[in-house]
Amino acid sequence: MAIAVGTRAPEVEGVELDGPRALVFFKVTCDTTQLATPALEALARAYPGRVVGVGQDASPELDGFARTYGVTFPLVPDLDPYPASDGYGIASAPTAVAVDADGRVADVAESWDREGWNRVSATLARLLGVDAVAVSKPGDGLPDFKPG
Secondary structure (H helix, E strand, O other), X not given: OOOOOOOEOOOEOOEOXXXXXXXXXXXXXXXXXXXXXXXXXXXXXXXXXOEEEEXXXXXXXXXXXXXXXXXXXXXXXXXXXXXXHHHOOOOOOOEEEEEOOOOEEEEEEEOEEHHHHHHHHHHHHXXXXXXXXXXXXXXXXXXXXXXX
């Protein structure tokens, strides 16, 4: 089970937790992550500079994933033994974690869960003081839920 809301967000090497942010944990070979990438990208476009991908892969694989799937938000590696993923209790990919300005976990969505990812988007918007953006809507080609 992923980290609990209200918990202090663990540090992630290469990521500044300097204000509200969403961390997206994933593995490049995960078919659920690949399926959900358009929604992940929509999250990043909605909140520029506030979304970082944390991949359980080396930088060359992350770069290839970004090219293949059109990812424009920053990606940082979390290599074996996966200290960041373990710190956040990541058990499925993708997982989105919204972190507030005080460095506390504000929301979590595990696997591909349209309702959960839209909720994380709304949480991040509230933390940033901007209008929320739905990252996925029925009929956009994504299922309501797909386990990761």
